[in-house]
Amino acid sequence: MEAKQNPQSPHIVMLPPPALLGHLIPFIEFAKRLVFQYNFSDTFVIPNDGSPINSQKALLEPLPVNSFFLSPVSIDDLPKDSGIEIRMPNIIIRSLPAIHEKLNELNKSNRISALVVDLFCPLAIDVAREFSIPAYIFFIISATDLSLGFNLPEPESSLSEYGNVQEMVQLAGSLTLHGSDIPDSIRDNSNDAYKWTIDLCNRYRLADGIIVNSFLELETDAFKDLQQHGSSIPPIYPVGPLIQSSSDSETDPGSKCIEWLNQQPPRSVLYISFGSGATLSKEQFNELALGLEMSGHRFLWVVRSPQENTVAAYFSAQRAKSPFDYLPMGFLERTKDKGLVVDSWVPQVQILSHGSTGGFVTQCGWNAILESVVNGVPVIAWPLCFEHKMNAVILTDGLKAAIRVKENENGLVEKGHISNLVNELIEGEQGKQVQHRMRDLMNVAANALSLDGSSTKSFVEVVQKWTGTTQC
Incomplete structure (x- = not known):
């Protein structure tokens, strides 16, 4: 793709996962705000597991950003029934050399202000550290899910609250998950999916911040719970709701x-x-x-x-x-x-x-x-x-x-x-x-996204971190 970067602008690199359009769309909306409202330059670096990429390209090509699809990696050796919590981190692990090479290249041509990675991609934080690039998680799902992740007991816990005998899980506030509503990845603390989930959540703690596609007034109890973790987790920035906007391409059908x-x-x-x-x-x-x-x-x-x-x-x-x-x-x-x-x-x-x-x-x-x-x-x-x-x-x-x-x-x-x-x-x-x-x-x-709204203030705070300024 033809370069669309301004070398004078703060440069953000975004690392969404392959194949999952539901993850890519919030990244795109986040990038659009950075580019159009704050004059950032954005580059998408996208791992590749060999899945069709036409849909991803169609979403990215109209945007004023660069996008690079890495060479495909194979995960055919994983069990066929491996869940997404196992598949996605393994794709990232096998893509780390290519991620390293691309970040090195981009950082030389236009110094990277921050690397923003998907919730399945925190292993890439280690690569950012090699280049002294700040690294942030973009948590594109609920703050309640993030809160639950930080409260999960380690797999070796003999009396895990979320073991396979568990009939309910207490969420932030007064919400309760009963039986079959508990996500498969944490239903049994002895399986590989649980271990990978724990590893992902632990790696979130290494980030410089976690940007959440939600807003304070929607998930008040969850954000309060996250705040109570104090310095044991990175700063939390609720910037949502970031949703797909209409475009001129929305024609037939x-x-x-x-x-x-x-x-x-x-x-x-x-x-x-x-x-x-x-x-x-x-x-x-x-x-x-x-x-x-x-x-x-x-x-x-x-x-x-x-x-x-x-x-x-x-x-x-x-x-x-x-x-x-x-x-x-x-x-x-x-x-x-x-x-x-x-x-x-x-x-x-x-x-x-x-x-x-x-x-x-x-x-x-x-x-x-x-x-x-x-x-x-x-x-x-x-x-x-x-x-x-x-x-x-x-x-x-x-x-x-x-x-x-x-x-x-x-x-x-x-x-x-x-x-x-x-x-x-x-x-x-x-x-x-x-x-x-x-x-x-x-x-x-609408109030959260207004000029003085909670999400707008949080977004500006992130921008200030990346620009080194106090005013936007």
Whole structure:
């Protein structure tokens, strides 16, 4: 890519993980603020595990930044069922020589003011230290998750609170995780995922600061807990909500969605999307379709071909078979006057900010939660993997801004239950309460990002650290 750096500007290097678009997007929004508001120069250095990189390139190319994709490294020797907590750090370990070489090159041409690494990439802090470059973690998920990570007992603890006999985990404040809501990576303190999680959290302590994509008023108890750790952890900088902004590239097929929404009544449409990689099983996919049909409400559904492994699509290409082939017979014809089904990228932020959108069924990724909050859209929480079940607890029990699905004894969310939830969210009493709560949170988020807001002040503090100034 053609150089886009100003040698007179503070130079920040960002290290997101490979493949995970949900991590890259907050990095991009963070970089855009640095470039456009504070005249920084930004360079993205992206490790590569051999996954397709076209989607990442498409997001980065329009930006006034440099981006470099490192040579692919293989993790084929890892067990096939290795979780993301194992896969990602191993990719970084095997990319360290290339990271070292690139940082050395960039630092010679334009002195690096700071290295900002993803929550899966703290091993790169050691490389930054070799060049005396300050290193920061960009924690793109909740402060509650970060607080939990710093409170995890070491694996050798014989009475681990989070061992495989644990039935609940207490989060910051009064929130409690019950049984299956505990993330898989910390459910059993004897497995490798737990050990890698502990190692990552311990390495966060080596950073010069931790930038969090959240805001004080959203997760007050979590930030209070982090503050109580004092000097044992780095300074915490809440700068969120940083969410994907609209762009001129949001054309077809996104324009089809917006044109369709333009024809719908205010707050009448339920938007359904499970993010960039999560998938439903065939049976659950069918139940969701039938539940939407039973509800009789308008819907905009982004479909993905079902897979039995919920997270498989994060790490592999989509199946050749179209997701439309899995829909119930006659579904599209029966719902053509009420619903729109798409199987490709859509402009989610535009959809959530549209006046016709009245609710959002989401897997509770942190980006999706922040987008819902910023736009004041009430949520049906349907968590599937990773820390998403914990996010659902934050959203429902903590913030009172969502209604959560319930699975039957076989782990299936049934069509009748789905229909009832849709009706409740769009026109029921509980739905009205959730709508009011989301509207309140929308105003709080706007205040956090205002000129004198908590997140703006925190962002300026980071900028001052990197520029060596006291005024911005």
